[in-house]
Amino acid sequence: MSEASRDQVPGEEYDQAPPTRPEREERHQGGFWHAVREVLGIAATALVISFVIKTFLAQAFWIPSGSMEDTLVYGDRVMVSKIQAGAMEVERGDIVVFEDPGDWLPHMVPVDRGPVMDVVMKGLQFVGVAPVSEGNHLIKRVIGVGGDHVVCCDDQGRLSVNGQPLEEDYLYPGDVPSTVDFDVTVPEDSIWVMGDHRSNSRDSRAHDDGTGATGAVPRDHVVGQAFVLLFPLDHATWFSRPSTFEAVPEP
Known part of the structure; x- marks a missing residue:
């Protein structure tokens, strides 16, 4: 891609260096633990709802x-x-x-x-x-x-x-x-x-x-x-x- 065609593309992402391998691994691990926290949160919520239903409804x-x-x-x-x-x-x-x-x-x-x-x-x-x-x-x-x-x-x-x-x-x-x-x-x-x-x-x-x-x-x-x-x-x-x-x- 020439400099002219590059200048026609909006944004500054081309001026940023690609992430290094350690950075990619850190982002991947962060995403994994975020998913784990979401699953645990959903499970905890389900248990609370189940407890409330069992206590008061059915x-x-x-x-x-x-x-x-x-x-x-x-x-x-x-x-x-x-x-x-x-x-x-x-x-x-x-x-x-x-x-x-x-x-x-x-x-x-x-x-x-x-x-x-x-x-x-x-x-x-x-x-x-x-x-x-x-x-x-x-x-x-x-x-x-x-x-x-x-x-x-x-x-x-x-x-x-x-x-x-x-x-x-x-x-x-x-x-x-x-x-x-x-x-x-x-x-x-x-x-x-x-x-x-x-x-x-x-x-x-x-x-x-x-x-x-x-x-x-x-x-x-x-x-x-x-x-x-x-x-x-x-x-x-x-x-x-x-x-x-x-x-x-x-x-």
Whole structure:
């Protein structure tokens, strides 16, 4: 390129010497660490968002038993909305996760994954990335809310709420509504819960003294409502409130 043609090109970049090899390496390293900082920043932000969601909005849980078959089976992962544990309270027919109200669960020996993986899994569960699978949580279906009169069974073997017999299509095939008779009034600010696999579920029936007081779960123990089955993917589905309870009158 001649001096004349060079002068026609705007800018002063031609007057600058090309960077030396050490300078190029320094710029390359600087770009690498900048990218690393960006990735770490994005990861930290994602963890914070996940923690906030898990604390206030939703959390994943792992199903540890067959008490909710066939609706939920062992190993399923569900997402639980925590909104229903606050302003939007749970209703009859909802599937809820709740904390053990008192010796419902046997003592569980934690799974030993090794010192490193134990710390990693606890950290992931804490921020909400990994589903909660151990501890003092249970999952059942809400049959009655505070003030409801829940009775089983009538002449046709059905469970009734406030005098309305229920046609429970969600029950495990071959199961009856209950093999144990009961007649309880659910205390205020509590819920009466039962598993869909009635013959394989230690629920409100198994822990009640006949009054409804000891078998009911206090509302402040409710973590939230299960609203979607996440895993396995071929069974993923949204949960909706069954029509079973639509005709139930208020107490």
